[in-house]
Amino acid sequence: xxxxxxxxxxxxxxxxxxxxxxxxxxxxxxxxxxxxxxxxxxxxxxxxxxxxxxxxxxxxxxxxxxxxxxxxxxxxxxxxxxxxxxxxxxxxxxxxxxxxxxxxxxxxxxxxxxxxxxxxxxxxxxxxxxxxxxxxxxx
Amino acid sequence: xxxxxxxxxxxxxxxxxxxxxxxxxxxxxxxxxxxxxxxxxxxxxxxxxxxxxxxxxxxxxxxxxxxxxxxxxxxxxxxxxxxxxxxxxxxxxxxxxxxxxxxxxxxxxxxxxxxxxxxxxxxxxxxxxxxxxxxxxxxxxxxxxxxxxxxxxxxxxxxxxxxxxxxxxxxxxxxxxxxxxxxxxxxxxxxxxxxxxxxxxxxxxxxxxxxxxxxxxxxxxxxxxxxxxxxxxxx
Numbered sequence: 001x002x003x004x005x006x007x008x009x010x011x012x013x014x015x016x017x018x019x020x021x022x023x024x025x026x027x028x029x030x031x032x033x034x035x036x037x038x039x040x041x042x043x044x045x046x047x048x049x050x051x052x053x054x055x056x057x058x059x060x061x062x063x064x065x066x067x068x069x070x071x072x073x074x075x076x077x078x079x080x081x082x083x084x085x086x087x088x089x090x091x092x093x094x095x096x097x098x099x100x101x102x103x104x105x106x107x108x109x110x111x112x113x114x115x116x117x118x119x120x121x122x123x124x125x126x127x128x129x130x131x132x133x134x135x136x137x138x139x
Numbered sequence: 140x141x142x143x144x145x146x147x148x149x150x151x152x153x154x155x156x157x158x159x160x161x162x163x164x165x166x167x168x169x170x171x172x173x174x175x176x177x178x179x180x181x182x183x184x185x186x187x188x189x190x191x192x193x194x195x196x197x198x199x200x201x202x203x204x205x206x207x208x209x210x211x212x213x214x215x216x217x218x219x220x221x222x223x224x225x226x227x228x229x230x231x232x233x234x235x236x237x238x239x240x241x242x243x244x245x246x247x248x249x250x251x252x253x254x255x256x257x258x259x260x261x262x263x264x265x266x267x268x269x270x271x272x273x274x275x276x277x278x279x280x281x282x283x284x285x286x287x288x289x290x291x292x293x294x295x296x297x298x299x300x301x302x303x304x305x306x307x308x309x310x311x312x313x314x315x316x317x318x319x320x321x322x323x324x325x326x327x328x329x330x331x332x333x334x335x336x337x338x339x340x341x342x343x344x345x346x347x348x349x350x351x352x353x354x355x356x357x358x359x360x361x362x363x364x365x366x367x368x369x370x371x372x373x374x
Binding site for chain 2: 009036059093095101104121123125128132
């Protein structure tokens with residue numbers, strides 16, 4: 001049913017597409033560090049050559065009972081439930097920033113366990129529910 | 140079903156069907172908005188800004204869906220040279236383009252109160268912006284390349300390349316760490332949206348799909364008529 005012309009076009013497209021997909025895959029693989037928006041505390045602890053000069057982003061959960069506010073200065077711990085990093089920040093935080101919730105901090109590492117942030121973003125998860133349901137779930 | 144989209148059928152399509160769809164759309168959208176704005180509860184963390192989702196998520200779905208159609212049509216067009224496929228894809232492009240823009244703008248409006256920032260260059264947001272640029276490129280090729288054959292080849296190439304971007308958008312939140320949250324609605328597991336919020340989302344999605352079909356049918360009919368007139372003038 002398929003003519004020779006059609007067959008050759010299919011072969012051409014399949015070849016072209018597989019080459020393109022392979023190229024895209026290799027580009028993304030080599031750029032992985034640039035595409036990820038933030039690192040987890042575990043990734044930071046495993047990373048051998050960390051730059052202490054570059055601005056980076058770390059993300060995870062704000063550890064329960066770790067939030068301390070003194071005026072405008074805020075200290076808290078970002079955890080991925082395996083490793084932790086203490087974060088120091090001065091400024092305003094988003095409304096959704098709170099203990100137990102997702103957070104992303106942008107700034108510089110002082111050492112592997114201490115991070116000076118100059119920007120705080122709240123990360124929302126994929127769960128949506130009414131307040132009554134969330135209350136019922138907690139109880 | 141497929142035969143209904145052949146040029147002759149579409150050109151003889153009267154306004155009755157479009158009017159019928161229009162009434163249906165208004166009904167569904169009004170129902171969806173009533174649920175989305177009044178009947179559905181606020182979210183336990185986001186509060187009322189969750190209502191932006193009822194426009195944002197359907198828009199993103201439709202933007203991706205339209206480009207999936209354009210991409211597949213482009214592939215079939217390159218292989219089989221079916222005349223009416225590029226015209227169908229061309230008529231669908233503006234719908235998808237507008238919805239990708241709506242998705243980005245509403246996402247931005249939601250991001251400010253939720254994340255604390257309008258825009259970030261994470262994988263999801265960037266790949267969505269690239270989709271919008273693909274739409275623009277696709278539309279501009281049809282608009283500004285006057286030679287039909289050239290425009291057809293170029294736009295098909297854009298459609299096929301853009302198709303590769305779709306899985307990147309879809310899985311960006313799983314493959315890389317992003318600020319954007321992962322999908323709440325997946326094929327493999329139960330949705331993580333409470334049903335009181337899922338209902339308005341689905342109704343709004345239906346309404347916006349009907350809107351897309353209306354705009355598509357009107358455009359497709361107009362494009363086919365344009366082609367006929369051009370053909371006649373050439374003789």
